[in-house]
Structures are given as structure tokens and as C-alpha cells.
Amino acid sequence: MVRAIGEQFVLDNGSARAEVGALAAVLRELRVGGVRLTESVAADALPPHGCGIVLAPWPNRVRGARWSLDGAEQRLDVTDVARGAAIHGLLRNTVYRERARSADAVTLAATIVPQRGWPFLLDSWVTYRVEPDGLTVTHGAENLGDARAPWAVGAHPYFRVGEHAAEEVILGIAAESRAELDETLLPVAVHDVAGTGFDLRAGARVADLDLNTAFGALANRDARADVAWLEAPDGSRTTLWLDPAFRWIQAYTPRDFPTADGVRTAAALEPMSAPADALNSGADLAWLEPGERWEASWGVRFEAGPRL
Amino acid sequence: MHEPTGDQLFLEAGGTRAVVGTIAAVLRSLEVDGVALTEPVPSGSAPAFGDGIVLAPWPNRVRDGRWLLDGAPQQLDLTEPARGNALHGLLTTADYVVREQGPGHAVLGALIPPQHGWPFLLDSWVRYEVVADGIVVTHGARNLSDRRAPFAVGTHPFLRVGDVPVEELTLTVPAASFVAVDERLNPVGVRPVDAPRDLRSGRRVGDLELDTAFGDVDPAPLPGVEGGASAWLEAPDGRRVTLWQGPDWRWVQVFTTREFPRAEGPGTAVAVEPMTAPPDALNSGDGLVWLDPAQAWEGSWGLTLSA
Numbered sequence: 001m002v003r004a005i006g007e008q009f010v011l012d013n014g015s016a017r018a019e020v021g022a023l024a025a026v027l028r029e030l031r032v033g034g035v036r037l038t039e040s041v042a043a044d045a046l047p048p049h050g051c052g053i054v055l056a057p058w059p060n061r062v063r064g065a066r067w068s069l070d071g072a073e074q075r076l077d078v079t080d081v082a083r084g085a086a087i088h089g090l091l092r093n094t095v096y097r098e099r100a101r102s103a104d105a106v107t108l109a110a111t112i113v114p115q116r117g118w119p120f121l122l123d124s125w126v127t128y129r130v131e132p133d134g135l136t137v138t139h140g141a142e143n144l145g146d147a148r149a150p151w152a153v154g155a156h157p158y159f160r161v162g163e164h165a166a167e168e169v170i171l172g173i174a175a176e177s178r179a180e181l182d183e184t185l186l187p188v189a190v191h192d193v194a195g196t197g198f199d200l201r202a203g204a205r206v207a208d209l210d211l212n213t214a215f216g217a218l219a220n221r222d223a224r225a226d227v228a229w230l231e232a233p234d235g236s237r238t239t240l241w242l243d244p245a246f247r248w249i250q251a252y253t254p255r256d257f258p259t260a261d262g263v264r265t266a267a268a269l270e271p272m273s274a275p276a277d278a279l280n281s282g283a284d285l286a287w288l289e290p291g292e293r294w295e296a297s298w299g300v301r302f303e304a305g306p307r308l
Numbered sequence: 309m310h311e312p313t314g315d316q317l318f319l320e321a322g323g324t325r326a327v328v329g330t331i332a333a334v335l336r337s338l339e340v341d342g343v344a345l346t347e348p349v350p351s352g353s354a355p356a357f358g359d360g361i362v363l364a365p366w367p368n369r370v371r372d373g374r375w376l377l378d379g380a381p382q383q384l385d386l387t388e389p390a391r392g393n394a395l396h397g398l399l400t401t402a403d404y405v406v407r408e409q410g411p412g413h414a415v416l417g418a419l420i421p422p423q424h425g426w427p428f429l430l431d432s433w434v435r436y437e438v439v440a441d442g443i444v445v446t447h448g449a450r451n452l453s454d455r456r457a458p459f460a461v462g463t464h465p466f467l468r469v470g471d472v473p474v475e476e477l478t479l480t481v482p483a484a485s486f487v488a489v490d491e492r493l494n495p496v497g498v499r500p501v502d503a504p505r506d507l508r509s510g511r512r513v514g515d516l517e518l519d520t521a522f523g524d525v526d527p528a529p530l531p532g533v534e535g536g537a538s539a540w541l542e543a544p545d546g547r548r549v550t551l552w553q554g555p556d557w558r559w560v561q562v563f564t565t566r567e568f569p570r571a572e573g574p575g576t577a578v579a580v581e582p583m584t585a586p587p588d589a590l591n592s593g594d595g596l597v598w599l600d601p602a603q604a605w606e607g608s609w610g611l612t613l614s615a
Contacts, residue, residue: 006421
């Protein structure tokens with residue numbers, strides 16, 4: 001039977017189990033020892049609030065769905081119509097192809113073809129590999145065109161600590177700065193978080209947070225490092241780690257996330273290689289020369305708490 | 309070499325050759341005995357002005373990208389940002405999967421997943437078959453949702469007759485009405501054809517400036533074809549390229565441009581686009597097929613070259 005999320009892939013190493021769908025290379029669910037580390041995406045519907053999808057060749061919004069390439073205006077499709085922006089790249093409605101498969105890993109690929117506002121040809125891929133205690137996600141791109149091309153990537157997982165409600169858990173982010181957004185949710189300034197309600201380095205209750213916020217200046221950035229975590233009352237932790245190429249985390253805590261049990265609070269922690277509107281600001285945008293490849297990883301792991 | 313039009317399929321039957329790319333299931337070229345019936349999409353290029361691409365699950369525009377489904381507003385992505393509309397369906401950058409391929413035919417398929425403004429899951433496909441005098445193209449869709457879903461389809465071929473300058477070709481469209489549009493090219497009504505848009509007796513393409521949907525087509529009978537000839541281009545030497553459309557294809561869009569990119573520089577080109585529904589059909593309902601769960605639809609059009 002064909003499902004809305006396309007062909008489905010189950011990765012299982014006996015300890016961790018991930019389900020992936022071909023549509024937007026969506027991470028449908030991740031469990032370690034049966035404990036859910038992410039929200040679950042139904043097979044027959046649009047992933048709610050972007051849950052689990054890949055955001056490429058840019059995460060978040062491009063202001064006015066316009067940017068400038070060597071002085072020439074580029075107009076992208078408007079995919080956040082309410083705010084007049086182009087959101088979350090070009091692959092949201094793309095059915096990825098399987099490129100490689102094993103019991104514990106799958107690589108899904110999608111060509112990004114020249115189109116309105118995007119005069120580039122890129123190969124892109126994502127590899128999901130389950131680890132004993134979690135998941136490693138590797139994003140890649142190769143410029144197949146004859147001109148240099150911009151590239152950024154993000155992902156949109158909503159994390160959990162098993163069946164603990166989001167309101168019960170503590171969210172920590174090892175970030176020194178955060179972007180201030182205007183009414184269209186686009187960045188206008190970057191501020192130090194010290195002494196503000198955005199300083200989550202020691203953690204804060206998700207119930208007390210209302211975030212749709214990009215965090216930057218993540219700690220320990222010359223090597224793969226843990227940068228964010230969710231901790232349940234029993235001490236169990238879901239920890240997000242990033243390669244240095246992932247320089248930003250978008251934290252999003254909607255109160256209206258649809259689940260099988262009704263509408264709930266959820267916590268997205270979106271690894272991003274570049275901040276919102278990077279096609280305009282140039283911030284942390286990678287420029288790939290013809291034939292050049294880019295690859296970087298993020299991942300998540302689970303540790304059962306001492307009080308479990 | 310990576311083509312911007314995706315993987316390449318080469319179809320051949322007798323003296324007829326076609327090249328199809330998997331992106332938007334584009335018909336890149338079509339020749340009969342070395343005579344081009346369409347404007348080719350050059351190697352290394354994306355289709356100019358939508359040349360040869362498939363337009364599904366609707367052709368042309370949805371005003372403001374908004375429509376109503378059982379009273380509930382639906383907001384599509386705006387894929388014509390300059391005019392604020394949703395243009396040419398949801399598959400213009402989709403990489404179709406090759407489902408079947410023989411020497412002279414190929415079937416390409418694309419899933420249309422639920423997305424902004426489109427709460428349906430459809431399977432869709434295109435079958436290209438080259439024949440002695442041209443090509444037969446069959447489009448299909450099946451509703452994989454648990455609710456009924458709308459479907460319409462069109463394609464965007466630019467026609468020519470070999471190397472004859474397009475300005476010198478005579479275009480005939482046996483249509484009695486056209487869709488009047490506003491400055492954003494959205495429909496404001498269906499009118500009887502007036503002088504600039506009366507193509508029933510044939511007009512020189514060099515004298516036309518059109519981006520117009522024609523209706524009430526009275527197709528000319530064509531042997532072996534259900535439906536009939538809905539448009540034809542004739543060269544001064546008498547050679548003719550004919551577009552035929554099956555019975556469900558009651559509309560044809562004609563688009564002329566003076567800026568079609570060619571190796572020798574920009575020039576005149578004419579798209580003659582078979583469509584099952586007129587512009588803004590998601591709002592008017594005109595020509596829309598409503599598919600019940602599991603229901604499928606198929607319809608065909610084609611091009612032929614005659615002396």
C-alpha cells in the first residue's frame with residue numbers, strides 16, 4: 001500500500017529502532033530500548049509542523065522569498081504564504097530515492113534541480129544510521145553544476161524522553177547567543193543570552209518556555225559536541241550532538257502539536273548549518289565549487305536516568 | 309554529465325525519435341524523419357518557459373494560490389511569486405520514476421503527496437509512445453486518499469515544423485471561445501473569440517501575441533483518434549504538425565513569446581498546451597475530474613507530422 005510519507009524504511013540494530021519515510025526523507029520515529037526519543041509521524045498525513053523532515057538547501061525562512069545572486073534578484077516560490085517567505089528549502093514535497101541500504105542504515109538521495117530563484121543543480125543525500133544508544137544523521141551535497149552554489153541544511157526533529165510529557169522535562173541548550181526575530185520571524189539582531197530568559201545553559205522547564213528561537217555560539221565548536229538535551233524527572237536524558245558545521249539550533253515549542261492522544265506541547269530542536277535568511281545574510285552559508293562535496297553529521301542518544 | 313532535466317530516456321520507432329527527461333517528465337525533443345515537431349530542450353539546460361513539462365494536478369493558475377475544499381480555505385505555495393498565484397501544479401520539479409521502458413515507449417510515475425493547500429495523496433503517471441508519424445501521450449492519476457480528490461492535467465509543448473522560422477507558421481485553433489484574464493492572468497470570464505483571438509481560419513504566428521486559454525474547441529476529425537485535432541501549425545511548404553486531444557481535453561492554451569532562447573539568440577516560439585481544465589479550475593470547478601478513493605483516470609493527446 002502506498003502511504004503519504006512514501007516508501008518506508010525500518011532501521012533496527014536490536015537496541016535502537018528508527019523509521020524513515022521517503023517523503024522529505026522524514027524521520028518518522030526513533031526508539032532506544034523501546035523508549036521514544038522523537039515524536040511520531042503518521043504514515044498517512046503531512047508531517048505535522050514539519051516533524052522529522054529534511055530542510056535543504058536552506059533551513060528556516062528566506063525573507064520575502066527573495067535573495068540576490070551576484071547582483072541579480074532571485075525570486076523563490078513563496079512557501080510560507082502568511083509571512084511572504086520561502087521556508088525550509090526545496091525538498092519538503094520531494095520523494096527521495098533509496099541510494100544505499102543495510103539493516104541499521106539507509107541513505108536517501110534527492111537531486112535539487114534548477115528552478116525559480118535557484119539556478120543550481122545539486123545532488124543531496126541523508127544517511128540515517130542507528131547506533132547502540134541512538135542515531136547518527138549525515139547530510140551531504142555535491143554541486144553538479146558549472147557555477148558555485150550555496151548550500152545550507154537543517155533537520156526538524158521533535159525530541160522526547162520516552163512517554164514523559166514535554167511539560168515535565170527540562171530543556172538545556174549550550175548556546176551563548178540567540179537571534180532576535182521580527183514579526184515575520186526573520187532575524188534582525190543577535191544577542192548574548194547571559195542574564196536573559198534565553199540562557200538555557202543550566203536548563204529550564206519546557207512548560208515555562210515559549211520558543212521559536214535560533215540559538216548560536218554553541219559550546220565546544222571545534223569538534224563534535226553535545227549541545228542540547230532534554231531531561232525527564234527520573235534523570236533520563238535525550239542528548240543532541242552536532243558536528244561543528246552545524247552552528248545553529250532552532251528551538252520551537254508549539255503548544256498545538258497533534259499526536260495520536262490529542263494536541264500537546266512538543267519540543268523541536270532543529271540542527272542547522274546556517275541561520276534563518278542565510279541566502280541574504282550569507283551567514284554560515286557554504287559555497288560549493290563545481291564538483292565540491294559537503295558532508296556533516298548530527299545525532300541523538302539516550303541515557304536512562306539513575307532514578308528510572 | 310548530469311542533466312538538469314534528470315535521467316534521459318531515448319525512444320525510437322521507425323524514423324520517429326523522442327527524448328524524455330525524468331524531471332517533470334519533460335518531453336525534451338520529438339523528431340519524425342529528422343523534422344522537429346517541438347522546440348528541443350538543449351543538453352545542460354532546464355526547460356525554458358516550461359518547454360515540454362507536465363502540468364499536474366492542475367495546469368495554469370490558481371488565483372492567489374487559494375481555493376475552497378468543502379468550504380475550508382486551502383492555501384497552496386505561490387509558485388508564480390511575481391503574480392501571486394500557484395502555477396502549473398505540483399510536479400514541475402519532481403523527479404519521476406521510470407516504471408516501464410521499451411524501445412518506443414516509457415511510463416514515468418510521480419506520487420503527489422499531501423502538502424500546503426493540497427490534502428490528498430495521488431499517484432500520477434505519463435506514458436510516452438513514439439509512433440510512425442509522431443507521439444501518443446497518455447496521462448493518468450489514481451486517488452490513494454480516503455477522500456475524493458480533484459485532478460486536472462496539461463502539458464507545455466512548444467511546437468514547430470522542422471527548421472521553418474516559427475513566425476512563418478500558420479496556427480489554426482478551431483475554438484469558439486476564450487478565457488478573458490485580468491492583469492495577473494487570472495480568468496474573469498469566458499467570451500466568444502474576438503478578432504485578435506479568432507484562430508479558426510489560421511493566423512501567422514509572427515502576427516500573434518497570446519497567452520490565452522481557448523475553449524469550445526470543435527475538433528477536426530482525425531482518422532483513428534477519439535476526440536480530434538484541436539490545433540495545427542502549417543508551414544508554407546504544406547507540412548503540418550497537428551495536436552490532437554482526447555475527449556476529456558476540452559481546452560488548449562496558446563502562448564507566444566519573442567524571447568525563446570535558442571543557440572542563435574532569442575526568437576519567436578509558440579506553446580500549444582493541451583489541458584483538461586481551464587485556468588483556475590480548482591476555484592471554478594470547470595473541467596475538474598473528482599476521483600473517489602481508489603478511482604483512476606486516464607486521457608491522451610498526441611502530435612503528428614503530415615506532408
